Amino acid sequence: MSEVREFKIWRGNSSGGAMVAYQTQVDEGMVVLDAIHKIQAESAGDMAVRWNCKAGKCGSCSMEINGMPKLACMTRMNDYQPNEVINCRPMKSFPVIKDLVTDVSWNYQQNKKITPLKPKARDKDGNYRMMQEDVDRIQEFRKCIECYLCQNTCHVIRDHQQESRFVGPRFMIRLASLEMHPLDTADRIPAIKNEYGSGLCNITKCCTAVCPEHIQITDNAIIPLKERVVDRYYDPIMWIKRKLFSAKKN
């Protein structure tokens, strides 16, 4: 399989831009990122695109390919019809820097707002003990590669510009991973409600649908956090019980 394929790639910067047509030879097994690199080397040396690992591990190469938020390094060319034009655009929810590269610094600001882990003391022998079944859940959340595709997709951020009031799905799972961490002693529930904006999520699950790590963002992280908020604010007795009778808030 080796054939010439058509591409349209958004070129421009914060002052504007347009889709530009390119062609390149595509060989067996190639992913969209390979094709973009080929175009770069052949005819568009200054075309900006982020990437690092080329193996779906770093979350750098996020973009919108034929309308779908995806990792370019994990999107195979043969996922598309042989005559289909491949359209690549930068993520829509973040300001464009240049071409396919967007300014994702807002995400780093959200992360910094979150109260970090406050670990309890170690056991006498210097170790911590946690059971595998108690960490399975947060290990799922910790698979996140910070590609921000979910942030890009969430309509609260994308269409309603509520980014000052809602940290977005990526950071809801970070919050869940802290809240469910067996060693943690901090309390983030009031902040999850007020500052981080859990109430703004209306469980559309669009974030979960685009996550390349297949993290059950909505079911496993956001809904349980919303429940904890509800428990705390409407059923304080439950909360006290939990505090008293379990090692941690699980």
Added chain:
Amino acid sequence: MDIKDLKTHEYEVVVVGAGGAGLRAAIECSAQGMKTALICKSLLGKAHTVMAEGGMAAALGNVDTRDHWKVHFRDTMRGGKFLNVWRMAELHAQQAPDRVRELEEWGAVFDRTKDGLINQRNFGGHRYPRLAHVGDRTGLEMIRTLQDYGVHQGIDVFMEYAVLDLIKDGGQVAGLVAMISDTGEFVVFKAKAVIFATGGAGKAWKVTSNSWEYTGDGYAMAYEAGAELMDLEFTQFHPTGMVWPPSVAGILVTEGVRGEGGILTNSEGRRFMFDNIPARFASETAPDEAEADRWLAGDKNARRPAELLTRDVVARAIMKEVKEGRGSPHGGAFLDIATRRDGEYIKKKLPSMFHQFKVLAELDITKQPMEVGPTLHYFMGGIRVDADSQMTNVPGLFACGECSAGMHGANRLGGNSLSDLLVFGKLAGVGASDYCRGLDAMPTLDADQVISIIRNATSILNREQGENPYLIHDDLRDTMQTKVGIVRAETEIMEGIEALEQLKKRYQQVKADGASQYNPGWHEALSVRNLLITSEAVARAALLRKESRGGHTRLDYEGEREEWSNANVVISKGSDGEMQVNRVERGDPPEHLKKIAYAELSELESTIKIEGK
């Protein structure tokens, strides 16, 4: 140009690189009260460390209580063919357990043992299950933990800044010049001390597991500033990279697959590793499949399968099978876990391998064997440092992580890098902080140096026409792959050096199109300078070392040679601007360490028992 118009930052310590080593170093500097900056070429959290899979080695003894730092040290020295800097291997083995526990305290969630402790897995060259891990995404866990902890430690982070070169005040470091990707602007950092944690240079080869950042910037900048490079001939080819399809060739298949019981076979179905057991490891390796199977079943008296021999040995064995016509269809060997473990177990323990093959090769590793072959993976060599402080011969310049030399000798054991990052990242932070405290004043900046660094960079954009940087890079990779690859010989290395000379000439005329804002072509051109310096150093070191040892294999000088058993190749920039390549004799090893490294295992373990832990 007036440098007063340039944006200038002032710090006590500037750390270049935000992988495990750089992050750990910056955290330490900050903890030591230093005003600290952390600069990286990519976004925070995307550095190479994020790709590490298998785990980090530390003699915690959680899975097998017989483990001890001395056994880890012994394994490391033997794996490194006794060329490791003894003191570094000692510090590493002693301190790794505390660094792993500290990471846990900062939020890392490792896989657990049945008792709830940090679980540890087997890996090549490690006597006992020793690698703390999280499935096959340990690097992600490490970098995210350090990142999330680090952003609350008062460190100023500068993402997507490419450091171009160091500035010196007389002999000592005074700061550096960087370029901001977003805008293409230049910025000066004044600093008392600079720590390099810039990683390796795999992008000099065609088939590599490394990302675009691995262009040897740290080696080249240190070299230009007068620092010494050491052991660059020792390049690790990881035995198991993907070989098919071509666009993914080189992407890593973690050694964890073999650690979990995966086996290597040739086209005849033979487990050829049993035919390739070196004498040094014979007494500690299962001689046949029967014993290897007992090991997999958990028999503590069984020895490890031959597939878990050190990487240099396995990589050469695969090459041999291919060369003798017993390779897999696309020129590798078969790596099979499907017939060894059930599907659910594989998905749980090796989830990203499962995903990687499914998406990139349309292959289900729970049902079919993978095809694998050697891929350039790691630089054992790098910037020469003092074992305790991590300072180079240039006062104020420190190095840690993959860009520094010494810890791994001629061959690195898997899992020893992640622990190296934490141990020496911290020590470099301590070393740099101590150095800063000893300085009376901020060094002064020399405007001429700043201007010349910026001119070199802008001339690439300003040229009317010239060489395409992507094509020079392609030719460079071809050269290194074919002339200074996994097996080397004098004539080829000489041809390689000649080709590099030609590329250096072409590089004089390199030209990047477009404007300065976020311009990958310009980045590429700037990196090619660093790749050229690094490649030349590798080639010249490889030419000088007339023996085969660890990651350096000479067809014309087979086997380890006595005359090279205690010497390093050290490279620096001569006063005439030419590359100086010297053989440097090492001193005698410390007696107490020699005793451990050369001891029989049983003998060592009984002394450990007597001394108590």
